[in-house]
Amino acid sequence: MSRVLVLNSGSSSVKYRLLSGAERLASGMVDRIGEAGSPAADHGAALKTVATELADAGFGLDSPELTAIGHRVVHGGTTFTEPTLITEEVIKKIEELVPLAPLHNPANLAGIEVARRLRPDLPQVAVFDTAFHSTISPAAATYAIDRELAERLSIRRYGFHGTSHAYVSREAARAVDRPMGNVIVLHLGNGASASAVSAGRCLDTSMGMTPLEGLVMGTRSGDLDPAVVLYLERTGGMSPDEIDTLLNRHGGMLGLCGDNDMRAVEKRLAAGDPDAQLAFSVYCHRLRKYVGAYYAVLGTVDVIAFTGGVGENSSLVRETALAGLEALGIVVDPVRNRRGDRLISTDGAAVRVAVIPTDEELEIARQTLEVISRTNRG
CATH class of the missing domain: 3.30.420.40 (ATPase, nucleotide binding domain)
Incomplete structure (x- = not known):
């Protein structure tokens, strides 16, 4: 069974979960990044702590059974409307979206960059909070302000919590x-x-x-x-x-x-x-x-x-x-x-x-595997 490590790198914490299918093998959080007395001075130190905790639990980050790493990224703008295999070009485009999410995207990028250094051989996937909502119509997405100004500054409805809404809407429909x-x-x-x-x-x-x-x-x-x-x-x-x-x-x-x-x-x-x-x-x-x-x-x-x-x-x-x-x-x-x-x-x-209890990490893992499968078929 494929194993996926899901990372949620925030401004002051890194949450992680290691999954094999729907089974949770390990999970945890490194918080207070950069604060006095914290074991993690930055995201690099936080990810090394994650690697240590995984190894202590018997699931080393260098394990050949680890298939991929899925990263939560808050804002994909109109550029990213589905989970995406991370490349240098993708990282540049996520950086360009920082003005839309100045508190979140830089932290997400920090986690991506450190994880790629730790496991450069592994495919890594960005799963965007905004992506599930990219299907809303122009009528729902458009604010009634000057159109030229809105287009120039990317002012529109994007929506968030997308991984939760994707997971819960599917499970709720199944339940009935x-x-x-x-x-x-x-x-x-x-x-x-x-x-x-x-x-x-x-x-x-x-x-x-x-x-x-x-x-x-x-x-x-x-x-x-x-x-x-x-x-x-x-x-x-x-x-x-x-x-x-x-x-x-x-x-x-x-x-x-x-x-x-x-x-x-x-x-x-x-x-x-x-x-x-x-x-x-x-x-x-x-x-x-x-x-x-x-x-x-x-x-x-x-x-x-x-x-x-x-x-x-x-x-x-x-x-x-x-x-x-x-x-x-x-x-x-x-x-x-x-x-x-x-x-x-x-x-x-x-x-x-x-x-319906939400499970955003499981949804990120599923979407990550879908991208890997699609990439391998291509």
């Missing part, structure tokens, strides 16, 4: 025996996004040019009147960096009630905390609105899938977000929902509701 069906995916973690998927193709997604747009998130505001940004600058006297921090790091649930952990919010909610009540209501209202919007985009819906830390674990979010949608054929069974069943809709409901 509709492999070519229509699926609404709600990926709810600290970051949150929704997508409308038909026959495995994404038609629309909530995140936009950046991961800030869309649903209310742990620390991100989600949808916002653009004039608020101008108002904060002109009247609030805030700089662009301060506004960026406000919306990305101090917005969302944290901004509304001081907690970005849904478990803490729900405890406060049960205690009657009015700030937690408002935050929770805003969060679920936005979710319900996107479910309705994507129902309209798809025309018919076979299954709604919840995933991510909040989506998989909060029965209260699932129940509240879908409340009042019975006329659309969406009815949650309260017992199944609280129990955390895979299917939580009532018998006979026109739209099934599923809880």
